[in-house]
Amino acid sequence: MLEVNQLTKSYPLRGKQAMPVVQVDTFCIQSGETLAMYGESGSGKTTFLNLLAGILLPDEGSICLDGTELSVLSENQRDLLRARSIGYVFQSFHLLQGCTALENVLLAMSFAGNVEREWAEEMITRVGLKERMHHKPGELSVGQQQRVALARSLVNRPNLLLADEPTGNLDPKNAAEVLDIMRNLCLENHASLLLVSHDEKIVAGFERQIDWSELNGANPLRETE
Amino acid sequence: MIRPGLRTILFLAQKGFGQHAFSSLVASLTIALAAGLFLSTYKIKEEANKAFSNASGGFDAVLGARGSKLQLILNALFHLEASPGNLSWEQYETILKTPGVREAFPIAVGDNYLGYRLVGTLPNLFTDHQWRPGENYKVQKGGRIFTDSAKEALVGSMVARKLNLKIGDRFHPYHGLTYKEESKHSDIYVVVGLLEATGTPADRVIWIPIKGIQLMEGHDASMAQSVSAVLLTLKGAAGFSLDLKYNKQGDRATLAWPVASILGSFFNKLNWFEDVLSLVAYMVAFIGSMIIFATLRSAMNERIREFAILRCLGASRRDVTFVVLAQSLMISFLGALGSLLFSFVIHSITARLIREQTGVVMEGIAIDQATITTFFALLLIGLLSGLLPALQAYRVNLSENLKPRT
Numbered sequence: 054m055l056e057v058n059q060l061t062k063s064y065p066l067r068g069k070q071a072m073p074v075v076q077v078d079t080f081c082i083q084s085g086e087t088l089a090m091y092g093e094s095g096s097g098k099t100t101f102l103n104l105l106a107g108i109l110l111p112d113e114g115s116i117c118l119d120g121t122e123l124s125v126l127s128e129n130q131r132d133l134l135r136a137r138s139i140g141y142v143f144q145s146f147h148l149l150q151g152c153t154a155l156e157n158v159l160l161a162m163s164f165a166g167n168v169e170r171e172w173a174e175e176m177i178t179r180v181g182l183k184e185r186m187h188h189k190p191g192e193l194s195v196g197q198q199q200r201v202a203l204a205r206s207l208v209n210r211p212n213l214l215l216a217d218e219p220t221g222n223l224d225p226k227n228a229a230e231v232l233d234i235m236r237n238l239c240l241e242n243h244a245s246l247l248l249v250s251h252d253e254k255i256v257a258g259f260e261r262q263i264d265w266s267e268l269n270g271a272n273p274l275r276e277t278e
Numbered sequence: 279m280i281r282p283g284l285r286t287i288l289f290l291a292q293k294g295f296g297q298h299a300f301s302s303l304v305a306s307l308t309i310a311l312a313a314g315l316f317l318s319t320y321k322i323k324e325e326a327n328k329a330f331s332n333a334s335g336g337f338d339a340v341l342g343a344r345g346s347k348l349q350l351i352l353n354a355l356f357h358l359e360a361s362p363g364n365l366s367w368e369q370y371e372t373i374l375k376t377p378g379v380r381e382a383f384p385i386a387v388g389d390n391y392l393g394y395r396l397v398g399t400l401p402n403l404f405t406d407h408q409w410r411p412g413e414n415y416k417v418q419k420g421g422r423i424f425t426d427s428a429k430e431a432l433v434g435s436m437v438a439r440k441l442n443l444k445i446g447d448r449f450h451p452y453h454g455l456t457y458k459e460e461s462k463h464s465d466i467y468v469v470v471g472l473l474e475a476t477g478t479p480a481d482r483v484i485w486i487p488i489k490g491i492q493l494m495e496g497h498d499a500s501m502a503q504s505v506s507a508v509l510l511t512l513k514g515a516a517g518f519s520l521d522l523k524y525n526k527q528g529d530r531a532t533l534a535w536p537v538a539s540i541l542g543s544f545f546n547k548l549n550w551f552e553d554v555l556s557l558v559a560y561m562v563a564f565i566g567s568m569i570i571f572a573t574l575r576s577a578m579n580e581r582i583r584e585f586a587i588l589r590c591l592g593a594s595r596r597d598v599t600f601v602v603l604a605q606s607l608m609i610s611f612l613g614a615l616g617s618l619l620f621s622f623v624i625h626s627i628t629a630r631l632i633r634e635q636t637g638v639v640m641e642g643i644a645i646d647q648a649t650i651t652t653f654f655a656l657l658l659i660g661l662l663s664g665l666l667p668a669l670q671a672y673r674v675n676l677s678e679n680l681k682p683r684t
Contacts, residue, residue: 100677108590108676129594136592147587147680151293163286164592205591 054084054245055105055213060114061271062100074100076270077114084212087236087246089256092265096272098249101265102215105247106139107131119212136165140206140244142235144218146198148190154201155186158208165209176204180234196227203231207238214239216248220255232258287597290588291604298577305569305609309656310616312562317617317652318624319555325625325640326632327545330356331538333478333638335509336409339517339535341365341373341382341524342507347534348544354385354507355537356479356636357395360455361387364504365531373508378516381407384505386491391449393457394437397483398491401426407511409476421445421471424487431467432485435475436637443469451486453496464495477639510535563659570609570663574602578667585671586679595672602668603661610660614653621649 057080063071074097082088092098103109105116107123116123118138123131135141148157158173177186180200182193190198199219206214216235220228232255239246248259256262266272295302334355342350343363352359367384374382386398404415404423417423417432424430433443443449447469453461467486475481492502512520517535524533534540585598622643629640 099681103677103680106590108680129596132589132592132594135590141590143680147583147590149293149584149587151297151584156289160286160290160588161591163283164588164597 054086054119055080055082056115056117057081057105058115058117060104060116061112062097062104062109063112063271073271075104075111077101077268078270080268082213082245082247085240085243085245086261087239087248087259088261088263089248089250089259090263090265090268091250091253091256092269094251096265097269098265099217101269102141102217102247102249105213106141106215107135132164133166136161137209138212140209140211140214142199142202142206142214142216142219144221146190146195146202146222148198148201148205150190153187153189154182154193154204157190157201158205161205161208167209173204173208176208177201179238180204194227196223196231199223199227199231200234203235203238207242207244210242211244214244214246216246218250219248220250220252228255287600287604290601291608294577294581294601294605295608297580298573301569301573301576302605302609303612305566305573306612306616308562308569309566309610309613309659310620312559312566313614313617313652313656314620314624315562316556316559317621317649318628319552319559320648321621321625321643321646322628322640323545323548323552325629325643326638327542329632329638329640330541330545330636332410333636334537334541335476335478335480336407336411336511337509338512338537339510339520339533340507340537341369341510341531341533344530344532347532347540350507350532350534351537351540353387354509354534356638357387357397357483358479358636361506362532364501364506365508367503367505369531370505370508373510376516376520378513378519379510380513381509381511383407383509384488385507385509386488386501386504387455387506388491388497388501389451389453389463389494390455390457391451391484392441394434394441395455395483396431396451396486396491398486398488400488403509404432404473404485409478409480413476415476415480416474417471418474424470424485426487427489428487429465429467429490430470430486432471432473433469434473434481434483434485434637436481436633437484438472443472445469445471451494453494465490477637479637482637563656566613567659567663570606570660571666573609574606574664574667575670578602578670582670582674583679585674586676589674589676590680598671598674599668602671603664606660606664606668607657610656610663613660614656617652617656618649 057077060075060077061073062075063073065071090098104111110124154177155173158176159168162168162173174186177183180203182197182200185193185197220231223231250256337355340350340354342354343365345362349359349362353361370384373379383399383403387395389396401423408414424432448466450466451463452458453463520533521535524531588598625643632638632640
């Protein structure tokens, strides 16, 4: 479903050579597979996820999602692919503060070109926020905000869900709940899940676990020291 | 399928407007005031010019004492300003018999009633003369025109309304063109008729027989054989020969002809005022556009992260650019609508003041080419003001702006 080969990404440093951040020989995720990746903060995990989401372009190598090579797509095509096939959940939720929970979810649908209000409401109901769908993020708890973000990321029935420290801002109870919902929804939608965390307890719950420091040939933390 | 659709763009623009409602509304208001000032100044001048040209009461020329043609017209036709002097009754009779003169009506001024002018003239002005092609003066039901030798008054419609004068009412005239309580004449006049409204200065005077002014108690004896001016309608090209006779060869009287041209030159003299107001309006419009720019720019600092989120959700660069431009257009659209409202209010107030002061009725405000041009110019200003912030949105760096904030 997702195949990565010979992927490299560097960031230019002022007055110095470019610093390699990601260097992955091979990596793949099967359809419907859920896996967790762990590693230290600042070691390039988010950059890797951004590459997979088509937000960043690699210096070299290929990322193939369901047979589509991301690097040959135009920016608009990558935007559309991201809207339709990739869900992304962030540690700090990234909800639009001026919009209600429902509007946040509907907006994600509009960018994919397929607005179904009933389905958006259904997704919010599934994350347990039926009564709060017309509330703005500022009126929701952090746990509820992450659930809205989750509903938004899965509303377009993506093939791949990327979650970057999704429980980083949540207390253990909320973290466990959000994680459960996320895994169940991915299972229902046959979506693959790649979760990134530095919390070993979170990672321990996944069948497949990947140590980012082993997968990544580059080590930006060592470079900056 | 078009993605994400105009509706989504407008929705996000409206959200942005709402999140910065105060500064957005201030920007709209500034534009509305600037453009409203500009539009109303332009339109009032145009409309006033047209209205005054049409309000000459159907006269082609005015003959009066030697002096300013404009003052003569303002005094004799618009009942403003003081009379530049008098003509003798013989001069009136001479012009009346001059070939090429179709009608000649003498008028005499110098008295008022509670601030409204008394104008003495001949009764046939109201029976023979057409104040507009095909339109004679009409007396309201139950009234009649004064008789030449009686102390009777025919009251203009606005005066009747303002002073609540009715047929049968009696009044003492006051000396002079402005009301002074101590200058009351002993003569008593009786209202015998009320004129129907004409939308001309005739509505705001009280008409009496010319002998009434000439022979009013307390007036100088010399006034008995003089008139303030003679209102003329002319045949064919008689104006040219009369202009030559009175203005170029003569030195005893002035012929104000053609009326429309003299009034037009008067309005042209007001161009400097229009220029100053236009300059002020341009400056305020510039400030308005700067406020739009500043509003969007400061909002961008907060919204840049929002745009990064939208991009991450699949919005294209074009989408987020259009959101900023749409928000900018919303501000200027509101400003443009406000400017129409503002100019309508100014126009209405000015039209009422002009009517009160001169009796001239201006037409209602209309959507013309200038209005449409100003409206679209404002939208363009809004669009241009939003270009830089839109470019900022276009160039938003996703990965940088999606990092968690500490």
